[in-house]
Amino acid sequence: MIMRQGQQLLLPANPLFVWGSLLAAMLCDMFLNMGLTGRAAWVPDLLAVVLVFWTVHQPQRVGIGAAFVFGLLMDVHQGALLGQNALAYTVLSFFAVTIQRRLLWFPVPLQALQVLPLFIAAHVVEVSLRLLAGGAFAGFWMLLSPLLETLLWPLASIALLAPQRRAPDPDANRPL
Template structure:
């Protein structure tokens, strides 16, 4: 009779199966971001979104990306109201259908707030994969409402914009958490 070998650790080696588990994100708890830094990044992206580079049809929506990022990492400070107001600002700037960007930004902020507990446990690439459907559903609904009210389909360029926005999530994670990393390194060096 052949006995199957078990992959479980032996009882005599001192490590149980539960102590061998590693957390998904092994970094210590991150300190909250400064309110001034959060609003500086949002206002900076809003000002950059007013420039003519957004006329390129496949341009990523950087303001939406930053609002979604802060909605995931600081949901008490960046709320759906923030997303709605900046969406209205973009609607007024584009002189298009009033409420189109506001609807999209609010839906993305809602999705980010709903997923924030899950997303903070993963790295930036996995977060981008989780946020891609949120971006796609919000943009699809916004474009369907626009097509219904205007009587014409705007095309599929928004799909590339949505994919680029989600692809930029790891870069946003790196840049927007840079001040916290510097503070964490300074704290680690003082010990």
């Protein structure tokens, strides 16, 4: 792949870091569901943000299958309709793979604008399934969740790419 001028060469991603960050995001989502906010509709889905990030940056490691498994785990934790989060995460991951090559050419703020429709689509799938199963509408506060997830995209980019930006053996003669 041809790199943009001024773009930093990244080290390969450590698979333990990739999967560890996904597990940490899942645990954070679980704690947010059990914490003070409960199951508030406006709370951003951290697992969805990290899942899209790694699906875009490491599609050979994290893909639709991983999204489905994490979705099933979240369904079991939330006591939701089995497959509700799994389908939403699968759709999210599919769309992330679809725009993956194009997305990496943009700077991070523009990437955030381009992943906003993905987060909206995932929430539409989740709410539609909930309503089809006879669940209650969560209210219009749920529109805030995809916006908050989009605002988390630059923070996720900084935090999750940080281990890849360091030099393997830094010295004065090797700036990479």
